[in-house]
Amino acid sequence: xxxxxxxxxxxxxxxxxxxxxxxxxxxxxxxxxxxxxxxxxxxxxxxxxxxxxxxxxxxxxxxxxxxxxxxxxxxxxxxxxxxxxxxxxxxxxxxxxxxxxxxxxxxxxxxxxxxxxxxxx
Numbered sequence: 001x002x003x004x005x006x007x008x009x010x011x012x013x014x015x016x017x018x019x020x021x022x023x024x025x026x027x028x029x030x031x032x033x034x035x036x037x038x039x040x041x042x043x044x045x046x047x048x049x050x051x052x053x054x055x056x057x058x059x060x061x062x063x064x065x066x067x068x069x070x071x072x073x074x075x076x077x078x079x080x081x082x083x084x085x086x087x088x089x090x091x092x093x094x095x096x097x098x099x100x101x102x103x104x105x106x107x108x109x110x111x112x113x114x115x116x117x118x119x120x121x
Contacts, residue, residue: 035101
């Protein structure tokens with residue numbers, strides 16, 4: 001699998017290895033491929049990003065309506081009709097694709113918390 005970006009850089013996954021190359025086609029990163037590496041190009045091809053995996057009430061596609069929302073203390077998890085899942089647990093944000101592969105994992109932002117809380121209300 002190969003993805004070329006407008007700036008000339010590219011990412012490749014071949015034989016279980018992820019390789020990122022600069023615009024001069026020089027390798028800048030090489031390592032074993034993760035599930036997120038595989039999901040990211042597929043997500044780009046499908047037009048999926050953190051910003052558009054949200055409820056239809058907030059402008060998302062009909063397939064991204066929440067099917068289940070779980071809250072426990074400051075933790076929140078939202079499952080969508082299209083199979084995607086967003087969660088904030090112990091201050092960490094995670095976005096998973098329909099195959100339960102982690103696409104994004106990072107510290108949660110205030111915007112993440114507001115977005116998920118608006119879906120839960």
